Amino acid sequence: MFSIAFSELIQLFRNRLVLITSFVIPVVVSAYFVRQHETFADLGSLGYIAAIVLFTVAAFGLYTTTVTTLASRRQNLFLKRLRSTAIGDSGIVAGLLLPATVVAVVQVVAILTALAMVAGGPANVPLLVVAVLASLAMMIGLGLATAGLTNSPEHAQVTTLPVTLGVIAVTSWVGISGTENLTVLKRLLPGGSATELAMNAWNGGVAVTDSLRLLAPTLGWVIVAVVLASRLFSWEPRR
Amino acid sequence: MTPLNDRRDRCCHWGMSTTPVIEVERLNVKYGDFHAVKDLSFEVRRGELYALLGTNGAGKTSTLETIEGHRRPSSGTVRVFGRSPVERDVVRPRMGVMLQESGFSPDLTVRESVRLIGRLTRRTDDVDRVLDLVDLTSRAGRKVAQLSGGEKRRLDFATAVYGTPELIFLDEPTTGLDIQSRDHLWATVDRLRENGSTIVLTTHYLEEAQQRADRIGLMHDGTFYREGTVSELTRTLPAVIRFALPPAAPALPLHYVMDGDGKVAIETFGLQKDLHTLLSWAQEHAVELRDLEAGATRLDNVFRSISS
Numbered sequence: 001m002f003s004i005a006f007s008e009l010i011q012l013f014r015n016r017l018v019l020i021t022s023f024v025i026p027v028v029v030s031a032y033f034v035r036q037h038e039t040f041a042d043l044g045s046l047g048y049i050a051a052i053v054l055f056t057v058a059a060f061g062l063y064t065t066t067v068t069t070l071a072s073r074r075q076n077l078f079l080k081r082l083r084s085t086a087i088g089d090s091g092i093v094a095g096l097l098l099p100a101t102v103v104a105v106v107q108v109v110a111i112l113t114a115l116a117m118v119a120g121g122p123a124n125v126p127l128l129v130v131a132v133l134a135s136l137a138m139m140i141g142l143g144l145a146t147a148g149l150t151n152s153p154e155h156a157q158v159t160t161l162p163v164t165l166g167v168i169a170v171t172s173w174v175g176i177s178g179t180e181n182l183t184v185l186k187r188l189l190p191g192g193s194a195t196e197l198a199m200n201a202w203n204g205g206v207a208v209t210d211s212l213r214l215l216a217p218t219l220g221w222v223i224v225a226v227v228l229a230s231r232l233f234s235w236e237p238r239r
Numbered sequence: 240m241t242p243l244n245d246r247r248d249r250c251c252h253w254g255m256s257t258t259p260v261i262e263v264e265r266l267n268v269k270y271g272d273f274h275a276v277k278d279l280s281f282e283v284r285r286g287e288l289y290a291l292l293g294t295n296g297a298g299k300t301s302t303l304e305t306i307e308g309h310r311r312p313s314s315g316t317v318r319v320f321g322r323s324p325v326e327r328d329v330v331r332p333r334m335g336v337m338l339q340e341s342g343f344s345p346d347l348t349v350r351e352s353v354r355l356i357g358r359l360t361r362r363t364d365d366v367d368r369v370l371d372l373v374d375l376t377s378r379a380g381r382k383v384a385q386l387s388g389g390e391k392r393r394l395d396f397a398t399a400v401y402g403t404p405e406l407i408f409l410d411e412p413t414t415g416l417d418i419q420s421r422d423h424l425w426a427t428v429d430r431l432r433e434n435g436s437t438i439v440l441t442t443h444y445l446e447e448a449q450q451r452a453d454r455i456g457l458m459h460d461g462t463f464y465r466e467g468t469v470s471e472l473t474r475t476l477p478a479v480i481r482f483a484l485p486p487a488a489p490a491l492p493l494h495y496v497m498d499g500d501g502k503v504a505i506e507t508f509g510l511q512k513d514l515h516t517l518l519s520w521a522q523e524h525a526v527e528l529r530d531l532e533a534g535a536t537r538l539d540n541v542f543r544s545i546s547s
Contacts, residue, residue, distance in 0.1 A: 003358045011346040077342030081398075083309060084338065085359035086331035236309075 004082065004095025008069070012099055018065065023103060026061040029053075030111045037119045046119050047199030048175030053111045054132060054198055055171045055191055058139040059164045062104040066143025067160050069096055070233075071150040079235045089235075097140060108132055123204025127211055131198040134218045138194065139167075141225030148232025167191035175199065193217040258285045259318075260406055260437045261306055266315035268301040275301040277461035278315070288428075288438040290448035293458030294545055299441055300339070300410075302458070306439070307336055307408055319406065332361040334406040335399035339414075339441075341391040345384035349375055352383055353397050362402025372427060373397040374420070388415040396424060406437045413444060425451065449538040459545045469538060476536040476544060477506035480514060482528040492520045502530065510535070 012018060030053040033040055040049045073079045073096060082092045112128070122128045142163050150159045167190055174195040179186045187193040193214040200211040261283035268276035276298040283289040293299040304310050306317055308324030308331075317323070319330050343352050354366050370376045373393040378386060386394065392415050399407055409428070413421045428438060428451075442448055448455055449469050457465045457472065465472050481504050484491075491503070493513055498504040507513040514533050521528050 003355055007344070007347055007351060007355045010351065011344055014346045073344070076345065077338065077340050078344050079342075080309065080338065081342035081356065082359065083327075084307065084331070084336040084342075085356060086328050086361045087359050088327060 001087065001091040001095040001098070004087070004092060005098040008096055009099040012103075018068065022061050022065040022068070022100075023107070026057045027107055027111070029056050029060070030107075031114075034111065034115045034118060037115065041119070044175040045199060045203050046115070047202035048172075048195075049115060049119075050112055050122065050128070050202040051171050051175050051195040051198040052168070053115065054108055054135055055167050055195070057104050057107045057111070058135050059167050061107060062100055062136060063139040063143045063146075063164060063167075064156065064160045065100040066097055066140055067146045067150055068153045068156045069100065070144070070147035071156050072153040074147075074235065075152050075237055077236070083235055093144070097143075101136065101140065104136060105132075108136075122202040124201045124208065124211075127201035127208060128198060130212075130215065131194060131201050134197070134215055134222075135191070135194040138190065138218050138221045138225065141222045141229065142190065144229035145225045145232060148229055148234065151237070163190070171195045187214065187217050190221050259283065260285050260320060261289075261439070262316070262318040262321075263302070263306065264316045266302065266305060266317060267313045268298070268305055268310070269313040275461055276305070279458075279462050280315075281456055281463065281466060283437060283439060285437055286432065286435055287453040288432065288440060288451055290440045290442065290452035290455045291458065292441065292445070292448055292455055292542070293464075294542075297458035298461040299458050303408065303410060303439070303441060307334075328361075333404055334408065335360070335401065335404040336408045337395045337399035337410055337412055339410040341383075341395050343383045343391070343394060346382060348380055348382055349386070349394055350379040352394060353401065356398040357401040360398075360402060360404070362404060364402040369397045369401050372400065374423060389417060389420055392416055393420060393424075396427075400427065400431060403431065403434055404436065406439070407431065409438060409440045409442075411442055412440070413442065413447065445538045445542060455538070457541065457545070464545050465541065472541050473536045473538065476540055477508050478510040478533070478535045480505040480507065480510070480517060480531075480533045482531040485527060485529070488526050489524050492516055 033049050033053050033056075037046065037049055040052070070079075079092065083089070087095075112122075112132075116122065146156075146159050146163060150156045170186070170189045170191040174186050174192050179192075179196055187196065193216070197211055197214040197218070200206040200214070259282040263282070264280050266276055266279040267274070279298070279302060291299050291303060301310070305312050306319065306324060308319075308327060311325065320333055322329050324330050347355065350366060350370065353369055357364060357366065357369070367376070367379075370379050373396055375390065375393055375397060378390060383391065383394065392412070396409075396412060399409065412424060416424065425447075432438065440448065440452065452469065454468055455466065455472060456463055465475065481498065481502050483502050493505050493507075493516060495503045495505045505513065505517070510533065517528070520526070
């Protein structure tokens with residue numbers, strides 16, 4: 001697995017286009033949110049900024065990279081090549097996605113640290129860690145499922161749009177308007193409960209047990225995404 | 240063409256045995272309503288070079304991919320080294336696979352690609368030795384995207400033979416290779432066989448299969464049309480005597496047809512006897528048999544007989 005991960009890391013840094021679209025742009029956008037934190041805090045809260053930067057990295061960085069990587073490796077038969085070796089399927093997927101996941105974690109940690117330094121830290125760091133990990137897991141799962149519908153890296157530019165724009169929209173909707181109205185709908189939408197969890201962790205004022213209940217919809221999306229992926233994902237290009 | 244007895248001697252010297260490395264029993268592969276492989280059964284013995292040939296759409300790729308463990312059979316059993324080929328951690332360290340298409344990441348270098356796939360096979364070898372084996376040392380630092388088609392095939396071959404596996408699948412190994420690279424590849428295959436490796440080959444170059452295969456499985460419409468040694472396959476069709484006759488030659492003593500080149504073609508299952516009859520007749524009538532050719536039928540004629 002680590003051999004694959006290392007080779008993916010090499011490829012990631014050799015492919016400038018992927019590096020810029022998936023890793024530089026989310027950081028730049030997030031930096032803008034942090035710099036304008038007073039404006040966005042007035043619009044929602046500091047927790048909203050934490051949630052929006054989290055999902056900017058998770059959606060534009062991790063999710064799109066997951067889909068593009070898997071579609072690309074499948075299209076050029078690299079997945080089939082890897083399956084000709086002794087490593088199992090889960091090891092292949094883990095190896096392919098590990099570098100993008102680690103980079104996303106580093107990005108989120110760096111950006112949230114910057115936000116804490118300029119605007120004040122989160123109320124509950126462990127809860128924020130849970131929110132970040134759950135959100136990233138959900139986006140990886142959705143990426144695996146979307147990769148099942150994606151024929152090529154070019155096709156990924158289209159297939160990733162609904163989820164990418166969707167979770168950013170949900171995050172902004174929940175972050176700005178809260179969940180007092182349409183509570184169930186907002187929490188069940190992908191990214192809705194994770195946004196509320198991240199906001200609770202940053203802003204405080206909500207019991208930890210109440211916040212942890214918000215994990216259920218997010219983990220539910222992980223399960224749905226993995227089930228979809230297991231049905232949709234193919235290791236070879238469609239004939 | 241290598242005489243059969245020579246090949247048999249070579250087989251025995253190289254340690255071919257009757258122990259099956261691959262056992263396929265009543266294999267069926269279906270894609271929806273399409274029945275790609277139908278009740279196929281065969282064995283590949285340790286140390287032999289087995290060629291799986293067939294017409295387009297005959298089912299050889301589905302068969303090969305099932306044996307390699309890339310897909311599961313719809314029904315029937317496939318055993319490789321006595322295990323299911325989908326047990327990758329057990330079977331794959333003992334087998335190398337040269338895919339029909341390369342399947343390498345274009346952004347990795349040749350050396351990185353061999354090192355990566357080599358490690359993942361869990362066999363041990365020296366990357367430089369393997370690169371030297373396939374004459375890619377000078378390309379070691381180049382990205383795969385910069386390689387020619389032939390160089391990519393050699394890279395594919397390098398990963399298949401990394402660590403000298405016991406069983407090697409070669410899927411169209413010489414497609415896109417120049418003649419020198421072909422000779423080099425076959426020389427390497429010969430050395431692998433001396434080392435006891437078993438080879439499963441698919442190729443569209445029938446002369447390669449005819450020269451090198453110990454046995455051939457000739458597939459058509461999802462199952463075997465014929466299976467056996469080259470001799471066994473070709474003896475089912477008549478040998479051919481072909482020559483040009485001068486004008487006004489007396490009547491021939493044997494039944495014949497005129498082929499497309501205006502030559503006389505005599506098909507026979509008794510080549511030596513009929514050739515003797517023909518030569519005696521020519522001697523007696525002082526007739527010159529120009530461009531005389533006589534020989535057992537070739538594998539491509541067996542192939543053509545499938546569709547006739």
